[in-house]
Amino acid sequence: MKELKAIINAYDHLNPEKTKAAIATVVRVEGSSYRRTGARMLVMDDGVWVGGISGGCLEGDALKRARLAMAKSQPSLVTYDTTEDDQHQIGVGLGCNGVIDVLLSPLKIGDPNNPVEILKSCMAERxxxxxxxxxxxxxxxxxxxxxxxxxxxxxxxxxxxxxxxxxxxxxxxxxxxxxxxxxxxxxxxxxxxxxxxxxxxxxxPPEVHLVLMGHQYDVLPLARLVKEIGWRATVVANPQKIMQKLSSVVDEITPPAEFDSIMTDEHTAIILMSHDFKTDKYNLPKVLQTQAAYIGMLGPRVRSERIFDELSQEGIEISTTDRERIHAPVGLDIGAISPEEIALSILAEIRAVFSDRSGAALRLRTTPIHERD
Incomplete structure (x- = not known):
């Protein structure tokens, strides 16, 4: 989603009187490839491009072909086959052992029916x-x-x-x-x-939305990493307690009293990280009423179990289904120590959960990294 936003931003700054552009889209992948279907690259006729369709090995050739498509005002479908030992085939020697189809579509800048304008309309909606x-x-x-x-x-x-x-x-x-x-x-x-x-x-799908419930210093490195990845970040805290640096890297700051106004869905993750036992205990039942697919609780297991027990004694039972949504302690077991490393651990687990993966080392995986037909 970050790449798509960058493409749209670059497109919005194009001058149609001076610049021609095309969009390159990966539409088929057979076998192994660095990028998957849906990867995009905006190409300008001056040789500048934004985004990517590979790890950098195909972009140069795609640029040439895209400029040709612009000159002809006709789309073209290009196949890159890294499985054949053909010295005339772009991509030979990469070791990817895959076939990639890339659609190169010239753009009529400003035309509401061109692919980038349609993508813009999708991004502008709820x-x-x-x-x-x-x-x-x-x-x-x-x-x-x-x-x-x-x-x-x-x-x-x-x-x-x-x-x-x-x-x-x-x-x-x-x-x-x-x-x-x-x-x-x-x-x-x-x-x-x-x-x-x-x-x-x-x-x-919409971008992953991370809701951070807390205002302590460890929220900042987590929010920074979220921004770098390209997800959406909302902080739930008293605005007066928020450090100025945090305000510049999150999309929204919501007071606790307005928590119910936050839009959550199956692409939302919520982290309880107030560092206050009573606050996290108070927030957990509220969070469980949302559609968030992932709920993380910072702190040791004994702390979260104590919250569960006290809520049960107060008549608030946590269902088996909700227990599956809760990740406590939050994050993957990578030996994280610093706030930055903990942030990495948390976001890696969220990505794994949303991808229905275990989070284990890829070298232990016995099947292809990406699902194939």
Whole structure:
């Protein structure tokens, strides 16, 4: 999400009278690759780019091809195959052993239907998962649609542009399957006239939202790291107790009395880190009423167990389901000592939980790092 924000910011500062631009999007990955589907790079005709589609090894070639697409005002689909021992193939020698398809789409700056403008509209809306359909393979046109066009899926009616109930039902079913898995990938459909259209179905969830309940000095390194990653950070504390440095790195500061006004969802993590037993005990039941998928409690296990016991004695039972959301002590076991290392431990665990991973060393993993078809 941080990369997408940077792309949009750069796009907003373009002068259409002086600069041409294109967006490069990874739409297919087979095998191993540094970046996954949905990775993007904004390319300008002066050789400047923002974002990335690889670890830096393909960007130079993509820049050249994007400038060619701009000159022709036509999108193109480029395949980088690092599995073949071909000296003329860009990417040979990387050792990635994968195939990557990149769609290069020239942009009409200011056109509300260009891909970056559509992404901007998604970012401007309230937190939700967006579904985008990009035509990456189509000969000529179909119902006014061409290769490179991006559509927002907002329900069955948004598929009416395809003009055929059977085709629309197939696309709808595929969207549901991809959405349930949270996976973005291409899919080929047969049009009523017999031609094939390949769509990149992209699942774009909102940024991770971290709610930090506390104002002590260890909130600052955690908030700084959140900003560096590109997540959203909200601090719940008395504004008068907040250090000035913290105000500059978080998105929002909310007084405790207004906690209920904070929007939470399954992409939200909340950390109880007031360093005050009574405060954390008071906040835990409130936090459990939210939709946050992850709840962390700073401090040793005996402290959290004492909070659970006292709440139980007061008639506030924590269900098994809620216990699964609570991570106490918070963070991964990496031997963290300093506030900065503890922040790293906490954010690593949140990322692992949201990715449904164990947080174990990758060298111990017996299957590919990223799920494959």
């Amino acid at each position: 937190r939700q998962t967006h579904i985008l359909l990009t035509i990456i393979g189509l000969e000529d046109e179909y119902n006014g649609l061409r290769a490179g066009n991006m559509l927002r899926y907002t329900g069955k009616e948004s598929l009416n542009i395809f003009g055929e109930p059977g085709l629309q039902a197939q696309i709808e079913k595929t969207i549901q399957v991809f959405s349930e898995k949270g996976r973005s990938r291409p899919k080929t459909f047969t049009l009523p006239d017999g031609r094939e259209a390949e769509l990149f179905i992209e699942i774009l």
